[in-house]
Every structure is written in structure tokens, then in C-alpha cells.
Amino acid sequence: MSRKTFSLAELEELLLGHWPGGDAALAARARQVMAEEVGEEVRLRGLLEFSNRCASDCYYCGIRRSSDTDDGGHPLVRFDLTEEAILEGAQLCLQEGYGSMTLQAGERRDRAFIDFVEGVLRKIKEETVTPDLPRGLGITLSVGEQTRETYARFFDAGAHRYLLRVETSDPRLFARLHPPEQTLERRIRALEDLKATGFQVGTGVMIGIPGQTARDLARDILFFRKIDADMIGMGPYIEAAGSARQEMLHRGLLPESSPPERLRLSLRMIAATRLALRDVNIAAATALQALSPTGREQGLAFGANVLMPIVTPGGQRKAYQLYQGKPCVEETARECIACTPRRAAWARRPVSYHSWGDAPHARRKPETASGTPPPARSGTTGATKAFAERSPS
Numbered sequence: 126m127s128r129k130t131f132s133l134a135e136l137e138e139l140l141l142g143h144w145p146g147g148d149a150a151l152a153a154r155a156r157q158v159m160a161e162e163v164g165e166e167v168r169l170r171g172l173l174e175f176s177n178r179c180a181s182d183c184y185y186c187g188i189r190r191s192s193d194t195d196d197g198g199h200p201l202v203r204f205d206l207t208e209e210a211i212l213e214g215a216q217l218c219l220q221e222g223y224g225s226m227t228l229q230a231g232e233r234r235d236r237a238f239i240d241f242v243e244g245v246l247r248k249i250k251e252e253t254v255t256p257d258l259p260r261g262l263g264i265t266l267s268v269g270e271q272t273r274e275t276y277a278r279f280f281d282a283g284a285h286r287y288l289l290r291v292e293t294s295d296p297r298l299f300a301r302l303h304p305p306e307q308t309l310e311r312r313i314r315a316l317e318d319l320k321a322t323g324f325q326v327g328t329g330v331m332i333g334i335p336g337q338t339a340r341d342l343a344r345d346i347l348f349f350r351k352i353d354a355d356m357i358g359m360g361p362y363i364e365a366a367g368s369a370r371q372e373m374l375h376r377g378l379l380p381e382s383s384p385p386e387r388l389r390l391s392l393r394m395i396a397a398t399r400l401a402l403r404d405v406n407i408a409a410a411t412a413l414q415a416l417s418p419t420g421r422e423q424g425l426a427f428g429a430n431v432l433m434p435i436v437t438p439g440g441q442r443k444a445y446q447l448y449q450g451k452p453c454v455e456e457t458a459r460e461c462i463a464c465t466p467r468r469a470a471w472a473r474r475p476v477s478y479h480s481w482g483d484a485p486h487a488r489r490k491p492e493t494a495s496g497t498p499p500p501a502r503s504g505t506t507g508a509t510k511a512f513a514e515r516s517p518s
């Protein structure tokens with residue numbers, strides 16, 4: 126297959142549903158490119174949500190700083206998992222053969238939080254070394270915008286992938302969704318800092334934001350390409366849970382398109398991203414399942430290759446509802462573990478176990494293939510060295 130470079134206009138047409146043969150043909154083409162570039166296997170990351178405290182105030186988010194009630198109108202309980210609980214989650218991932226985990230929390234930049242995360246990363250790496258994983262579990266971290274120095278500390282401590290969604294690359298939409306102190310410029314700078322630190326970088330957007338056009342989404346895909354993203358995590362725009370929903374209502378930010386429309390657009394977005402970026406990892410996000418019971422399976426059918434079974438303890442799941450109707454909040458980690466292979470089987474896909482499952486895109490980069498370190502950074506310690514020593518599995 127020729128390596129076609131998609132233009133803005135072509136991506137827009139695709140997102141509008143004008144692919145020859147329709148969405149089924151689009152999904153088939155995306156699957157073909159996926160099989161060629163990253164393989165058929167579904168890669169797993171156990172998702173551990175370890176704190177719902179957040180210093181930021183994104184208007185669409187159920188755990189934003191100003192949120193005070195949950196979905197049921199009860200006071201929102203803020204939680205922090207202990208180090209022991211996080212290490213238990215890591216051991217669970219290891220036992221299940223996941224090979225990788227994603228640690229996610231609200232955005233905090235205070236010293237206590239940063240020290241805690243750094244310490245936990247080191248412990249996970251120490252305690253998860255096996256013959257299959259000589260460098261321990263692969264870790265994706267997702268704790269928002271931080272300073273370069275903090276990114277370097279997290280990288281040195283053992284995280285090697287970082288997910289920081291831009292949510293939209295359109296400045297006008299970004300400004301509508303965030304308070305003035307949170308800017309698109311700062312988000313993009315953080316993505317650049319992550320790359321300079323040596324992380325494999327993931328980003329993504331919300332699909333179906335009021336006022337967002339197919340052209341905006343096509344631009345988002347070109348943005349992913351421009352920043353040279355290694356992984357993409359994106360999902361439909363869904364109204365917030367709890368009191369944050371009132372804020373969205375007040376600001377005219379509730380979704381305008383129907384759930385089936387947003388699901389269809391999200392699936393086209395996955396396929397379009399696969400066709401345009403080819404060898405990156407693309408997650409079939411949990412949010413797809415909020416719009417359809419088979420949302421994540423459909424994501425796999427349109428070219429996604431990553432599933433993130435939730436391993437957050439059952440008691441904390443309800444308090445980590447970024448959006449209304451989040452699936453799997455009643456389930457236990459064991460139940461999510463059991464249903465993951467079924468989702469892959471629905472999409473007729475094998476599952477990859479006992480490997481980090483990095484994107485070929487990351488492995489093909491000159492600095493990774495040759496061991497040449499990423500650009501030097503100021504104010505860091507051994508991150509560059511650690512990167513050069515770290516070979517993907």
C-alpha cells in the first residue's frame with residue numbers, strides 16, 4: 126500500500142463520511158494499515174486512577190477543582206490511593222500479563238504530590254522486574270502539565286510514556302473550555318517539554334465539542350502529526366458528572382450532537398488518525414463505551430490497538446467520574462480484567478501479553494533506534510542517560 130499523506134481537505138471529507146464505500150470500507154482500510162504498521166495485536170495498559178484531586182478547573186470535567194457534588198448529588202469525595210494500594214494495582218497488572226500500566230490523577234504541581242509520584246514510580250519499577258520484563262512494567266504517566274524539571278524527575282524514576290491530551294488544537298475552542306489561566310500555548314509547551322525530556326508522548330482530543338467542525342478535527346490530526354505524537358487517546362465529548370454539569374449548562378457547553386452522531390464521528394476520527402499517522406498506538410477509549418455498550422470494540426474495528434482495562438479499586442471508581450455515565454464504575458478490577466479479552470475477541474483481535482507494547486513509531490525514531498539521547502535539558506539529572514539505556518520491549 127502506498128504511504129499516502131492526507132491533506133486537511135481530504136481528512137475533512139473523510140470525517141464528513143465521504144470515504145468511498147462508506148464507514149465499513151473506511152474501517153477495513155484503517156484495519157489494513159493498522160495490521161501493516163503496528164500489527165493486529167491489542168496492547169494492554171492497566172489503568173489505575175490514583176487520586177481525584179485536581180488544581181485545575183476544566184469546565185467539562187467532573188473532578189475539576191470547583192466540583193463539589195458527584196453524579197448522585199452527594200458531596201464529591203476526594204481520594205488519594207496509598208503507595209501500598211498503587212503497588213497492589215501494579216502487581217495485579219503484572220499477574221495478568223499486562224506488561225504496562227497507566228497511572229492517572231488530577232493535575233497537581235505541589236511538592237508533596239510530585240515527591241509521592243516520583244517515589245511510587247521507583248517502587249513499581251523495583252518491584253515488577255521479571256524474566257519477561259527485565260526493566261519492570263512499562264509505565265505511562267498522566268498527571269497533566271508540569272515543569273520540565275518535574276518531567277525529568279518522573280522520567281528518571283522510570284515512567285517512559287506520558288499522556289497529555291490537548292483536548293482541542295483550536296485556540297477558540299480551547300479558550301471556551303478552560304478558565305483564562307489554562308492556555309493552549311502552555312499545553313503545547315508542556316508537550317514539547319515532554320518530548321525534549323525523552324518521553325514517548327501521547328495526546329488526543331475530545332470529539333463533538335459544541336461549535337467544533339470536521340475541519341477543526343482534521344486540523345487536530347495534522348497537529349498530532351506536527352508534534353510527532355507516539356500515541357493517541359481520544360474520545361467523544363460527554364457532559365460532566367455531578368455539579369460540573371451545571372457549569373457546562375451555564376456556559377452553553379453541553380454536547381449538541383446526539384450520542385450516535387458523536388460515536389460515529391469518534392470512530393471516523395480513529396480511522397482517519399490511523400490512516401494519517403499509521404504506526405502510532407491508538408487507544409479505544411473507555412468514553413466510547415459511554416455512548417454504546419460495544420463502543421470500545423468498535424474503536425478496535427476502526428483501527429485502534431490499545432485497551433486500558435481499569436484496575437482502580439472498586440471503592441474509588443465512582444469518585445473518578447470525569448464525565449457522566451462513565452462505564453465500569455460498579456465493577457471490580459477483576460471484572461474489568463475478565464472482560465478485556467472478550468472485547469478483543471469481539472473485534473477478532475489477538476491480545477499481546479507480557480510486553481510494554483510501545484508504538485513502532487516511537488521505536489523507529491532515530492534517537493531510539495541508535496541510542497542517541499534526546500536534546501539536552503537544563504536542570505535535570507540522569508534522564509537522558511536513562512532514556513538511552515532503555516530499550517523498548
Ligand code: SF4
Pocket residue numbers: 179180181182183186187188189190230231232269447
Ligand atoms: S480534565 Fe484533568 S486537569 Fe482538567 S479538571 Fe479534569 S482532572 Fe483536572
